[in-house]
Amino acid sequence: MLLPDLAYFDPGDGRRIAICHRLPADPARPTLVFLPGYASDMTGSKAVAVDAFAGATGCGCLRLDYSGTGASGGEFADGTLARWLEEVLAAIDRLVDGRVILIGSSMGGWIALLAALRLGNRVSALVGIAAAPDFTDWGFSPEDKIRLLQDGRLERPDPDSNTPFVTHRGFWQSGEALRILGGPIAIDCPVRLLHGEHDQVVPVGVPLKLLAQLRSADVQLTLVKGGGHRLSEPRELDALFRSLAPLVELP
Template identity: 50%
Template sequence: MTDIRFHAMPDGRQIAFRFAPGQGPTLVFLPGYMSDMAGGKATAVFEMAQATGLSCLLLDYSGCGESPGDFADGSLSRWKDEIVALVDALGLQDVVLMGSSMGGWLMLLAGLALGERLKGLVGIAPAPDFTDWGVAQMDKALLADGETIYEDNPYGPEPTPTHPGFWADGQANLLLGGEIALDCPVRLLHGQRDPDVPWEISLQLAEKLRSADVQVTLIKDGDHRLSRESDIALLLRTAAELVLPRAAAAD
């Protein structure tokens, strides 16, 4: 793995990232909620890119992983701006965004902001609009009143917080209610034993995307993380199939 570098945002935020230059569109991995670039899927994508000479970018949103800051200040809009700022700062002209869970919502928002630079999307259990469908009505009322809610966390010892600022920003960035104006190739991977994000969300997303080149792969025994060896192999094949033909065409 390459060394961690930091990008300074205009307000002084420091965004940790790893970047491996290479051929073709740059694979940009976007972690899920409270996750970071040290996760197994992100690491596997980076190592695959290095082994095949592809360009790859990993990053930690502010307040996550190696990026300093308070997680409670995070929001989709804030983190989307950080993604776009890094792409700009590195001078990346063509990118394929790969988003896991919440990262699958961020890949859509960042993709809309990147315009013609976006060459593809790979969603792993993508969770667009989860502040709407994933939050109980009673909890929405608490969040609207400015309270933080906490839920059991099956992936760690600490409960998972949802802060009112994050929730309100999510509600302002809902996408599944209308057409999503993206025309690039899209590949969505979703486990049918996902207890956190219903696999039907990927089908809804496929319907709302304007692109005609959208494929959904359902893994019947797959869970939310899709981090088994077979799941990661599928992810790497999917990413490579999107990027390698474009890399060859650019040579």
């Protein structure tokens, strides 16, 4: 299955946002919008697999790199949750016709939830892969938060990578302003949450709380035995596509 070529779009202020955009085979088919995690990009194995799945099922697919990441322009230190959410909404508004299915990995799951709240009926379903809403809150100790405010950045080891996990004050403050787990979440479309049993980044309690807070009556949580945070092994991708296949057939 051939993947779309790299292209760029400007959300309106000169930013150069990298995208890969596959059009649906039929206008009635949805477009899958894949949203990467923090400091990740659209060339990861899950993103590419979702694009190939879209091609095989006649769906559209939109992948993008947030500003300051991957092939997009800008500095990573300038990235905030609000800025990246704005880029996602602009891309959907300008590039996609018809309904969308939002698929978010880790932080991308948080952005998917925020986007769904703003897009309303355009979103026919949402899939969270190790979704990490509100991680600027539960993911940092009080000491970490003080250091972020005082020093402007925080560097910590990443359990899934040899590259340190760097957080900048602007991103953290933006995330704190966009927390959603404190009350009911007014999303009514079907939601599927996929989470690893041994995820060391996002505790299993997070998707359980998300399941309880979502207003939708059609929310399912799949706990993958032995799975970690990345959920990119073949059997884990199979679990993702088993959840996704019925969603692309929704009217």
